[in-house]
Amino acid sequence: MCRLCALVSADYFSPMENILALETMKEGHDGSGLGLILRDLGGEFEDLKDFPILSAIATDKGFYDLDEFMVSKGFRTKHMWEPQINLRPGMSIQRRDRYIVKAFEYPDAVKDQPWEVKARLLTDTRLEIRRMGEPDGSVFAFSFWPDVVTLKEVGDPLEVGEFFGLDTKPIPARIVFAQGRQNTNYAINLYACHPFFIQGQCTMTNGENTAFVPIKEYLSGRGEPAYMGYNSDSEVFAHILHFVRARLGYPLKYYKDVITPLADPEMERRAEAGALRLLKRSLRMLTIDGPNCVIGCDQDGTVFMVQDAKKLRPGVVGGVRGKVGLMSEVCGLTAAVPGRNTDHDVFPMKYDMAMVRPGAKEIEVCNQLDGSTTTINLA
Amino acid sequence: MPYVVRWDDDRCTRCGRCTSVCPVGAIEPGVFEKRLVESTGPVPMPTTVRRVVAGVKQVTDIRHRCVGCATCRLVCPNDAIRPEYNPHNKFRWHANQGGDPYKRGGRRNDPGVSTLDLLKFTRISMLTDPALDAGRHEFRVRTYLGRNLPPEELPLKIEGDSLVADGTPFIPPVREIFPIRIGGMSVGALSPHMWEGLCMGVAYLNEVEKLPVVMCTGEGGMPPRLLKSPFLKYFILQIASGYFGWDEIIHAVPEMQCDPAAIEIKYGQGAKPGDGGLLMAAKVLKHIARIRGVPEYVDLASPPTHQTKYSIEEAVAKMITSMSMLFDFRVPVYPKISGTKTALAVLNNLARNPFAAALTIDGEDGGTGAAYNVSLDKMGHPIASNLRECYLNLVKIGKQNELPLFAAGGVGKSGNLAANAAALIMLGASGADCGKYIMQAAAGCLGDENNRCNICNTGKCPRGITTQDPKLYRRLDPDKVAERVVDVFLAADKELKKLFAPMGRSTELPIGMSDGLSVSDRAVADRLQISYAC
Numbered sequence: 001m002c003r004l005c006a007l008v009s010a011d012y013f014s015p016m017e018n019i020l021a022l023e024t025m026k027e028g029h030d031g032s033g034l035g036l037i038l039r040d041l042g043g044e045f046e047d048l049k050d051f052p053i054l055s056a057i058a059t060d061k062g063f064y065d066l067d068e069f070m071v072s073k074g075f076r077t078k079h080m081w082e083p084q085i086n087l088r089p090g091m092s093i094q095r096r097d098r099y100i101v102k103a104f105e106y107p108d109a110v111k112d113q114p115w116e117v118k119a120r121l122l123t124d125t126r127l128e129i130r131r132m133g134e135p136d137g138s139v140f141a142f143s144f145w146p147d148v149v150t151l152k153e154v155g156d157p158l159e160v161g162e163f164f165g166l167d168t169k170p171i172p173a174r175i176v177f178a179q180g181r182q183n184t185n186y187a188i189n190l191y192a193c194h195p196f197f198i199q200g201q202c203t204m205t206n207g208e209n210t211a212f213v214p215i216k217e218y219l220s221g222r223g224e225p226a227y228m229g230y231n232s233d234s235e236v237f238a239h240i241l242h243f244v245r246a247r248l249g250y251p252l253k254y255y256k257d258v259i260t261p262l263a264d265p266e267m268e269r270r271a272e273a274g275a276l277r278l279l280k281r282s283l284r285m286l287t288i289d290g291p292n293c294v295i296g297c298d299q300d301g302t303v304f305m306v307q308d309a310k311k312l313r314p315g316v317v318g319g320v321r322g323k324v325g326l327m328s329e330v331c332g333l334t335a336a337v338p339g340r341n342t343d344h345d346v347f348p349m350k351y352d353m354a355m356v357r358p359g360a361k362e363i364e365v366c367n368q369l370d371g372s373t374t375t376i377n378l379a
Numbered sequence: 380m381p382y383v384v385r386w387d388d389d390r391c392t393r394c395g396r397c398t399s400v401c402p403v404g405a406i407e408p409g410v411f412e413k414r415l416v417e418s419t420g421p422v423p424m425p426t427t428v429r430r431v432v433a434g435v436k437q438v439t440d441i442r443h444r445c446v447g448c449a450t451c452r453l454v455c456p457n458d459a460i461r462p463e464y465n466p467h468n469k470f471r472w473h474a475n476q477g478g479d480p481y482k483r484g485g486r487r488n489d490p491g492v493s494t495l496d497l498l499k500f501t502r503i504s505m506l507t508d509p510a511l512d513a514g515r516h517e518f519r520v521r522t523y524l525g526r527n528l529p530p531e532e533l534p535l536k537i538e539g540d541s542l543v544a545d546g547t548p549f550i551p552p553v554r555e556i557f558p559i560r561i562g563g564m565s566v567g568a569l570s571p572h573m574w575e576g577l578c579m580g581v582a583y584l585n586e587v588e589k590l591p592v593v594m595c596t597g598e599g600g601m602p603p604r605l606l607k608s609p610f611l612k613y614f615i616l617q618i619a620s621g622y623f624g625w626d627e628i629i630h631a632v633p634e635m636q637c638d639p640a641a642i643e644i645k646y647g648q649g650a651k652p653g654d655g656g657l658l659m660a661a662k663v664l665k666h667i668a669r670i671r672g673v674p675e676y677v678d679l680a681s682p683p684t685h686q687t688k689y690s691i692e693e694a695v696a697k698m699i700t701s702m703s704m705l706f707d708f709r710v711p712v713y714p715k716i717s718g719t720k721t722a723l724a725v726l727n728n729l730a731r732n733p734f735a736a737a738l739t740i741d742g743e744d745g746g747t748g749a750a751y752n753v754s755l756d757k758m759g760h761p762i763a764s765n766l767r768e769c770y771l772n773l774v775k776i777g778k779q780n781e782l783p784l785f786a787a788g789g790v791g792k793s794g795n796l797a798a799n800a801a802a803l804i805m806l807g808a809s810g811a812d813c814g815k816y817i818m819q820a821a822a823g824c825l826g827d828e829n830n831r832c833n834i835c836n837t838g839k840c841p842r843g844i845t846t847q848d849p850k851l852y853r854r855l856d857p858d859k860v861a862e863r864v865v866d867v868f869l870a871a872d873k874e875l876k877k878l879f880a881p882m883g884r885s886t887e888l889p890i891g892m893s894d895g896l897s898v899s900d901r902a903v904a905d906r907l908q909i910s911y912a913c
Contacts, residue, residue: 210504210883214779214891221777248530251540260886263519264555275535275542281523281553282530285780287887291509310511310883371541 002194002206003180003328004315006295007336008303008360010322012042012172015151019161021325021332022180033181034157035193037202038149040174040301040358044081045147051078051103052122055142055150056129057190062138063098066129073125074107081149084165093155093163101149101171123199123226130229140190143197149173152193174358175301179204192231196238199226203241203296205234206328207311210289212236218285219243237294240286245298252298253366254279256353259288260308262368270371295326301358309350317354317363318345321378324360344376381470381830382447382462384437390459393433397451397460402839402851405445406460409436435460441473448825448832450841464829474752481752484835484845486650486792486815487744488756490828493792494763494903498802501912502895504883513873513880520875521591522810522888524641525553525711525736527780551736552711554640557584557592558888559800559871561864562741562787562812563617563643563715565599565624567658567667567679568748568835570852573822573844576860580821582610583861584868592868593640595812598656598681600624600670606631611639617715618702619645620655621681626672629705638710641736642702646685646695647717649745649762649788651754656681659749662838662847691728699734711736718742718760718788726769730778737783739812740765744789746815746826748845749836762788763806767907770807770891779891783809791816792828796867797874806907807891818844821863822855 003025005018015036022034045053052075058066070077081101087093105111110121126144133139142150149171153160157180161167179194194204209215212233219227219239224247227239237259244255261280267273280287290308293315297303305315305326317326319337327333333345344363348354351368363376384406398406413432418425437445447462474481504510511518528534534547561581566574577594584592591613598619605611606628616639618625647653658667658679668675688694695714702712713736716725722740729735742762747755766786773779786808790799792815800811818824822844825832835845843855879885882895889895897912898904904911 208504208883210502211887211889211892213894214889217774217891218777218779221774221779223777249537250542251537253540254542263517272541272543274544275533278528278533278535278550279530279542281527282533282780284523284527284887285890289884289886291883308886309517310509310885312509 004204004206004295005178005332006303006326007176008324008356009174010359012174014170014172015176016161016166016170017336018176018178019157021336022157022178024335025329025332033154033193034160035179035195036151037177037195037197038171038173041147042172048079048103049147052144052146053103053149054144056100056139057096058098058100058139060097062133066139075104077102078105079103084169086162086165091159093159119199127225145200150197152190177204189231191229194234196235198238198242199246200299201241203238203294205237205292205294207290207292209233209292214285241296253353256306256368258283258286261287266369269369293328302355304353304355305348306353307348314347316345316347322360324356380444381465381468382445383465384445385461385463386435387459388434390457392457396454400450400454402841403446404443405438406435407438409434441476446832446834448841482836483752483833484748485826485833486746488828488830493789494761495799495802496793497898498896500878500895501897503881511880511885513876516885518876518885520872521555522558523553523783524556526551529781552709557590558810560810560812561594561817562814563595563597564814565597567599568845570843570846572852572855572857576857577864579861580864581613583865585613590868595643598623600627602670603627603631607634609636612637614639615641615643617643617645619681620685623671627670638706641711644698644714646714649717649741649743649759650747651750652717652758653683654754655683657749664847696732703734713737715739718762718765722765722769723772730782737785739785739787742788744792745787762786764906766808767806785810787812797871801875801878805889805892805896809890820867821860
């Protein structure tokens, strides 16, 4: 099963910390890939927070096509980060031509437009790039959003980290999602690699999503062009998050009520039982059946973990004030935040949604059953 | 003759039970001249004698053909008589005696394996997604009957960090029910004992077993006492082209203690698509006449089409709205149509009608109490592809959760009620209806796809299921029927869990989970857009 490692910190840190945590969880992933999403970027991107960053992989041909395409759309390159590729003998990674992490200036026509217009443009542009590169595999576009970088490659996570030179020249960030893949598909597709990103939100998941087909079909009919792809059954979790938050505008805690609704008699304990009943009916197609542990990040940088009742081995959330990890395994958390008080570790059960706000000062646990929130102040 | 009566002279005691019980007069007491070999003296001296003996004789008139019901065998104390299917029979060439096309009840005479029975559940959770324990895990085998609002239109607003109702007065009514329903069979078509048994079974399932099984009344109203009882909520009231029983229903509305589960507007029936119904005069006894609001002993013909129906956009929409108004918009109202190539057009219209609560599609393998054989055998659309096409169309327009589809017609045809229902659900149905299955399982209906019995239209049902003759329906114990109804649904509930558990589904019905299905016929797989497995 895939291994998940999300770290939230008050200070910038290197994504190698996530990768080293994944290394301790190695028993659970087969080294078939690493996916990284970095948010709230530091280093050379610290002063570029308003500029959208395109994260992609391309062949030489794709690289030039992409350049041409971006120019034609009016985007001007603002800054480019190039990984210091370190392909040592013995590494199983197949180097691709170009790894692109590029910040752009908005086209003049949208520069002064409201954020919604810019957001739509960024999403549509990413989708266009994806469609452009899909037939010949010349471009893979993972994210195109301000203050977000995505890196993905097939191979052992530690090797991939070193391959990208993250151990020597990392992009520091305050929120880093990392997933070590356990490949359950025979063909390894880069688009099937978590975390999945959509308009400022992302998720990564382990487990199998048995309700994938009905959920995928439902999302595909919502009229959102970005609800596509579905190379992995876990991609729907990111899109559900987007649907619940961006489309419906519901508070984040209702993500749990959508994917794992309460049984009808249980709802009565919640003040908003009537609303929950309606939600359950209207969003029936988005009910997951697990077993899944979902770690997600909302638009505002709130990171959370939820699971369904079938997930018998919960993930863990814990840390110290200023640095909190959300992991699929305790050993990963111990590696990433060694000095924490383990008494404060949270193992979210079927009714829990653990949340960590930017700054990582505390862990909030929302109880779905009674609607209460418990806050754990970290020392 | 389609069935040849085998009578055993040596075992027969000439009690006469078989001839008196035969519903079609296919056998009668007969007198035969018989050549016998006898030896009566002290030493064997066989001689042949001719003697006249009494016995049982099969009538050779086609109108009194043996229908194979085997009631004679049931009553024979000595196992001396039985009908035997004659595969070489030429009945169909002679059934139109007197220029009248062959009419019968029952089902399509196709003993082949239905598409539903070809489907296998092949997505079994293994290791990466452990299968569930059907016996111990918590399952929710429920579905919704009623229109689910799209989430964007939910009457909710955000207050602080919570979602609360925004005070919109109208929310379409939705019932949470067990995904297998008892389809429409009218009181009138069914005997009082059969109907009573079904009702008692349904009420018991709801009240005692807490299994929210609902049953459709069929077109024929409902006994007034039941209409005014607290059990009405377990029944779907059907209105069809004859509007039988609705005078009584409307008059009972002010006295109703609760709302019915739903209103079904029957526009078509899978067994006899495009054709109306007929309750023959002989069946319209006093109590039937009273319930239906008609004179006694007159033929009750339901026209093939609703007389007010001139377009789906207006007339059907108006009918749905009128029926909704009757119960102050508290009751889901939905149409039932027969399986047809034009189902998509109906569906698309309903999808745009905010008051349409669902659509039931009744496939060609549905049953009926009376129809022309040509309608039964040759008209109609199989349910599997019809339903799938409709579901995929809803997926395309993003309304698969708004307008639930219910599938009927041949569910449990070969005895696999839960498996057929589960297959339909995974093809996209929110639930499935059964009719013939429940008659066979709960009351021992003798009919089959070899045209066995199938004389529901004559009012002479040998089991007492589709008759108003007290001598016949006395054979049926309503308590036993109710007991079997309960058995059937409790077992189906367990079987559904047994199917869903290995596929890892427990919190919601796997509606449209087509990746769980496979079939070993490439053409079927392509048509249903499911995987091919062999």
